[in-house]
Amino acid sequence: MAEPIDEHFTAAVSSLTAPSVSDVAVLQGVSAQDCLDIFDAQLGSRHLDLAARWLRSRNLGFYTIGSAGHESNAAVAAALRVTDPALLHYRSGGFFLARARQGSGGDVLRDVLLGMVAATEEPISGGRHKVFGRHDLNVIPQTSTIASHLPRAVGVAFSIARARKLGVECPWPADALAVCSFGDASANHSTAVGAINTALHSSYQGMPMPLLLLCEDNGIGISVKSPQGWIARTYGDRAGLRYFAADGTDLPSVLTTAAEAAEYVRVQRRPAFLHLRTVRLMGHAGSDFERGYRKPDEITADYDRDPVLCTARLLVGAGVLTPSEVLERYEAKRAEVLALAGEVAELAQLDNAHAVMSPLRRTLDEATAATQTAPVPGATADGTALTVAQAINRGLLDVLTNHPQALVFGEDVGRKGGVYGVTRGLQAKIGTARVFDTLLDEQAILGLALGAGVSGLLPIPEIQYLAYLHNAADQIRGEGATLQFFSDRQYRNPMVVRIAGYGYQKGFGGHFHNDNSITAIRDLPGVVIASPARPDDAAAMMRSCVAAAQSSGIVCLFIEPIALYHTRDLYDDGDELWLAPDSGAMVPLGRARTHGDGRDLTILTFGNGLRMSLRVARRLLALDIRARVVDLRWLAPLPLQDILAEADATGRVLVVDETRESGGVGEGIVTTLVDHGYRGALARVAGYDSFIPLGDAALEVLLSEETIEAAAIKLVRTAPR
Numbered sequence: 237m238a239e240p241i242d243e244h245f246t247a248a249v250s251s252l253t254a255p256s257v258s259d260v261a262v263l264q265g266v267s268a269q270d271c272l273d274i275f276d277a278q279l280g281s282r283h284l285d286l287a288a289r290w291l292r293s294r295n296l297g298f299y300t301i302g303s304a305g306h307e308s309n310a311a312v313a314a315a316l317r318v319t320d321p322a323l324l325h326y327r328s329g330g331f332f333l334a335r336a337r338q339g340s341g342g343d344v345l346r347d348v349l350l351g352m353v354a355a356t357e358e359p360i361s362g363g364r365h366k367v368f369g370r371h372d373l374n375v376i377p378q379t380s381t382i383a384s385h386l387p388r389a390v391g392v393a394f395s396i397a398r399a400r401k402l403g404v405e406c407p408w409p410a411d412a413l414a415v416c417s418f419g420d421a422s423a424n425h426s427t428a429v430g431a432i433n434t435a436l437h438s439s440y441q442g443m444p445m446p447l448l449l450l451c452e453d454n455g456i457g458i459s460v461k462s463p464q465g466w467i468a469r470t471y472g473d474r475a476g477l478r479y480f481a482a483d484g485t486d487l488p489s490v491l492t493t494a495a496e497a498a499e500y501v502r503v504q505r506r507p508a509f510l511h512l513r514t515v516r517l518m519g520h521a522g523s524d525f526e527r528g529y530r531k532p533d534e535i536t537a538d539y540d541r542d543p544v545l546c547t548a549r550l551l552v553g554a555g556v557l558t559p560s561e562v563l564e565r566y567e568a569k570r571a572e573v574l575a576l577a578g579e580v581a582e583l584a585q586l587d588n589a590h591a592v593m594s595p596l597r598r599t600l601d602e603a604t605a606a607t608q609t610a611p612v613p614g615a616t617a618d619g620t621a622l623t624v625a626q627a628i629n630r631g632l633l634d635v636l637t638n639h640p641q642a643l644v645f646g647e648d649v650g651r652k653g654g655v656y657g658v659t660r661g662l663q664a665k666i667g668t669a670r671v672f673d674t675l676l677d678e679q680a681i682l683g684l685a686l687g688a689g690v691s692g693l694l695p696i697p698e699i700q701y702l703a704y705l706h707n708a709a710d711q712i713r714g715e716g717a718t719l720q721f722f723s724d725r726q727y728r729n730p731m732v733v734r735i736a737g738y739g740y741q742k743g744f745g746g747h748f749h750n751d752n753s754i755t756a757i758r759d760l761p762g763v764v765i766a767s768p769a770r771p772d773d774a775a776a777m778m779r780s781c782v783a784a785a786q787s788s789g790i791v792c793l794f795i796e797p798i799a800l801y802h803t804r805d806l807y808d809d810g811d812e813l814w815l816a817p818d819s820g821a822m823v824p825l826g827r828a829r830t831h832g833d834g835r836d837l838t839i840l841t842f843g844n845g846l847r848m849s850l851r852v853a854r855r856l857l858a859l860d861i862r863a864r865v866v867d868l869r870w871l872a873p874l875p876l877q878d879i880l881a882e883a884d885a886t887g888r889v890l891v892v893d894e895t896r897e898s899g900g901v902g903e904g905i906v907t908t909l910v911d912h913g914y915r916g917a918l919a920r921v922a923g924y925d926s927f928i929p930l931g932d933a934a935l936e937v938l939l940s941e942e943t944i945e946a947a948a949i950k951l952v953r954t955a956p957r
Contacts, residue, residue, distance in 0.1 A: 241304060241517045242286060244539045245548075245566065252552045252559040264488035268556045271487060273337055274314055274330075275551060278307035278544045279566060281329035283573040284348050285518060290574065292522050296581040297352045299366035300522030303329030305515040306452050308484030308543040309417065310334035312512065315494035316448075319409050321392050321691075322375045323385045324368045325417040325452055327516075332368040332375065339373045346576045355583040356591075362724040363586045364595075371726040374408070376690060379722060381714040382422050386431035387679050388715055388729075389416035390447060391687015393435065397444035397505065399692050401669055404641040406692040413446040413501045414687075420467050421457025427679055427710075434680040435507045436476045444505035448497060449477075451509065454516035459529040471509045478508040484515070485546040515541040595725045596762040600873065602788035603764060607780040607825040617820030621812070625658045625801040627771035628734075630818050631778030632659065632696065636666045639694055639782065644671045646681055646698030646734070655700060656736065656801050678708035682733070686715055689729030694786055702737030702795065703751035716791045717760045728789025732781045738894060739928055739938045740799035740844050746930040749798075752923050752938065755899035757793055758872060764792040764825065765872040769800060769846040772816040773823055773869060780822040795871075797843045806847065807854060814847065826870050828878035834862030837952055838882045840905055841892035842868040845939065849892050852945045861952050871901055879905065880912055887916035888955055890948050894939050897922045917955030921947045 263271060285304045291297025303309075303326075310330030316322075318338040324331060329348070336344035342359075350358035351366035360369040360377050369377025376392075378385040393414040399406035408414075422428055432449065439445040453467050472479045478500055482493035490512065497510045515538045519526035526535060539545075548566075551557040557565070586592045616634055635642050644662060646654075650673040653660025663671040674681050678699055685695035699705045705712075712733070719729050739750040757765060766781055768774040774796070781792035806813035823829075831850060839849045846867045853863040866882045868875055883889045889909065893902030902920045909918060921944055926937040 239286060239289065239518055240536070241539060241542060245542065245545050246563065248545055249548050249559050249562050249566070252549065254558050255553055255555060263550070263554050264492070266488040266491050268554065270314060270491065271547065271551060271556065274310045274334060274487060274491070275547045275565075277310040277330050277333035277337065278547055279569040280333045280345055280573070281307050281310070282544050283569050284329060284345065286570070287349065287573045287577040288352050289522050291352055291577055291581060298354055299352045301326050301520065302518055303327045305454055305517035305538070305542065306330065306484070308487065308490050308512060308514060309450070309452060311487055311490040312415075312450055312494040312510065313338070315491060315498050316415060317412070319374060320412050321408050321414050323378055323389045323392070323414070323416045324375060325419055325422070326368070327419065327452060328368060328417045331417065335373050335375060336370070345573055346580060349573070349577050349580045350583070353580050353583065354585050355580055356586055357583055360724065360726065361722045364592065364724070365722050367722055369723060371723070376727055377723050379714065379718065381710060383418055383425035383428035383431070384710055384714045386416055386418065386428050387434070387683020387711060388686040388690070389414050390431050390435045390438075390445075390680070391684040392691055393445050393447035393507070393687070394438060394443065394684060395688045395691035395693055396446060398669070398688070402640060404692055408691065411502055413448055413498065415448040415450060417450040417452055419457065420451060420453040420455065420462045421460070423451055423467060423470070430677050430679050431683060432477070434675060434677060434683070436474070437675050439506050440476055445507050446501050446505045447507040448501045449507065449509045450512060452512050452514050454514045456516055458520045458524070467511055471511065474509070476506070478506065479511065480508060481511040481513070483513050484543045485541050487543070487547050487550055514543070517542060593761070595720050598725065599720050599762055599788045599790050603784035603790045604825045606783040606787035607822050609783070609822065617818055619817045621815035621817055622771045622775070623802050623804060623815060624768070624771045624774050624797070625656060627775040627816070627818055628658050628778060628796060629660065629662070631775035632662060633665065634779065635696070635782045636662065636670060639786070641692060642670065642694040642696060642782070643688060644696045644698070645674050645684065647674060647676050647700050649673060649698050654698065656798065658796070658801065659698070678704050679711055682708050682711035682716070685731045685733065686711060686729050689731045689789075690719070690727055694782065695731045696734060696782075697731065698734040700736060701749055701751065702735050702754070703748040705735055706756060709756050712757065712763070712791065712793070713760060717763050720789060721762065725789070729791065730785035730789045732778070732785055732792045732794055734794045734796060736798050737795045738797045738799065738843050739923070739934060742799070747927045750928040750934055752895045752928065753899070754795065754871070754895060754901065758901065758904065760872070762790065763872060764790055765870065766792060766794045767842045767869060767871050769797060769843050769867055770816055771814070772818060773829065773867070775818040776821050776823045777869065780825060783822060784825055795843070799844055800847065803847070807851060823869060826873045826875050828869055828875035828882070829867045830878070830882055831865045831867065832863065834864040835886055836861050837863040837888045837890060837948055838886045839863055839865045839890050839892055839948070840868060840879060840882070841865065842871060842901065843894055845892040845894045848939070848941045848944055852941050852948060855945060856948060859949065861948065863948065874904060874908055876908060876912070879908060880914065883909055883914050883916060888951055889914070889916060889918050890944070890951055891920040892939070892944050893920065893922040895923060896925050898925050917951055919947055919951045
């Protein structure tokens with residue numbers, strides 16, 4: 237079925253008449269060739285949208301969210317440089333095509349169509365998603381999560397200057413700016429509000445923040461109208477944020493205003509907000525029944541604001557093209573796009589799990605290989621007995637000393653040295669450019685890391701408590717973990733996210749400071765989760781994560797057990813058996829550590845569970861039960877090889893899981909054993925499915941040594957070998 241906007245364009249242009257010599261309009265200082273180039277990008281974007289509907293109607297395409305009505309963003313691209321990193325809204329098709337004209341070009345129309353049909357030839361994601369992205373055009377691919385790319389954009393803008401200050405190679409030129417486009421509805425999302433606040437907070441302190449925020453305001457979010465004037469009211473007079481506005485129906489105005497905004501950001505190194513008034517045509521997507529929430533006359537009233545039509549009128553009025561020449565170009569572009577659409581529709585798609593997961597597998601393989609070297613050149617190993625906190629500090633100092641691109645940042649990590657003193661002294665030794673405090677916003681912290689990682693730096697952000705990660709989990713789930721998957725590894729954001737976690741804090745706690753749930757991160761494909769318990773493992777695993785991130789670009793989550801930070805003793809007061817020296821080595825990714833060689837019982841555990849299990853194992857000796865305690869150390873990927881070998885060594889397995897019964901780590905361990913043919917005795921103990929209350933009441937819902945001991949005795953006595 238023909239799209240009404242398509243028919244309206246043809247009818248409207250056909251009714252135009254070429255101006256007389258005396259009536260030729262001026263182009264307001266914009267060259268005719270620039271207008272023609274932008275018009276070509278606009279035509280391409282429009283016909284890609286029409287082709288998406290055509291493909292979907294034949295069950296050949298899978299993506300119909302289009303850019304119709306937003307094509308004036310092509311003029312914004314024309315005002316920027318191809319070397320300016322861009323993170324684009326899913327309606328920025330005109331921008332993407334115009335950016336391609338500035339770069340190597342290539343068959344960008346075909347590229348977009350390849351994404352629509354999920355063809356393996358698609359050059360950025362390899363058929364895994366339809367995204368606007370190309371490495372050679374410095375367009376970092378984004379998926380459709382609302383506003384989730386804005387924190388990364390802030391991080392990219394920050395890193396352009398910070399990389400130069402540190403003498404670290406950066407993919408963006410020193411005078412580059414980062415541009416990030418988003419819709420008016422997205423501007424209301426807490427992620428967008430927080431990101432813009434972060435940019436202003438940084439700029440207010442004198443940090444370079446060359447960020448151009450492009451709000452493509454079409455006045456509606458799916459079916460919900462934005463209050464008239466809301467964007468201008470909210471951002472038009474914001475201290476520290478230069479505001480520019482342009483009407484998308486006026487191409488010369490958009491070009492001129494965008495150039496002014498870009499010049500301001502590029503020279504002043506301060507953020508600016510470009511408010512581009514657009515219109516949404518053809519509904520939210522192909523599946524959207526727009527007449528269900530908008531009146532017919534309201535829809536058709538927008539047709540005359542069609543930026544493609546407005547550019548056509550401009551070109552005809554200026555005597556650059558005749559109406560017939562406009563229609564010839566329009567139909568020629570239609571024929572070109574439809575021919576390409578028919579061609580790509582027959583191309584191969586990903587047809588097996590191995591192919592789909594290839595970027596994840598290759599990333600993990602590289603990360604694993606990078607952690608096999610020991611000792612680490614330049615690592616400190618002086619034989620000093622350390623606590624877990626001291627060992628992490630030692631590992632971070634080694635990383636900062638030997639990796640000039642590494643940054644440590646977060647809430648209170650600088651002069652104070654962290655809530656628990658883990659980063660104490662690092663800022664004094666390394667400097668404020670590489671060890672620094674951030675504002676108190678986890679989305680901002682992780683967004684900074686995402687932007688730094690893609691800009692040549694190696695970020696090590698700290699999330700002060702595990703519960704706080706949930707405020708910003710989508711920055712890991714929707715952005716960090718997916719980048720290599722959706723760019724076929726052309727873009728990477730390496731990072732090691734330090735997270736103070738788990739329960740058993742004494743004298744200070746409650747739900748937000750004693751959180752034993754990691755369910756939100758356990759199922760993320762391609763993410764490494766490290767969980768050190770012993771001091772010697774803590775330093776070594778930090779080096780491992782850094783090596784993995786640096787070599788493969790993988791995202792590592794490093795969960796540090798708060799209750800063990802300053803623990804010194806294991807069995808008795810004053811025995812100092814929890815202290816250990818740092819060997820200066822690394823721990824191979826995905827390998828466990830076994831304590832003891834008992835033949836009666838295998839205890840599989842991690843984190844605080846290791847110390848509790850070792851204490852229980854000692855008491856079990858009095859009952860003539862000899863247990864070996866296996867510290868998993870890595871929760872993703874689980875140390876499969878060691879789990880199976882140690883389970884088979886005794887034929888009795890007790891899984892000791894300090895997280896919760898439902899969704900906890902133990903579920904994955906038990907499933908792994910069953911899936912790989914373990915047929916011995918098996919039991920599990922875990923924390924209750926409860927939030928953790930304040931005070932001693934917390935011990936009522938957390939896993940206890942008494943529970944572990946009782947389960948171990950029962951398992952051995954009821955499951956004879």
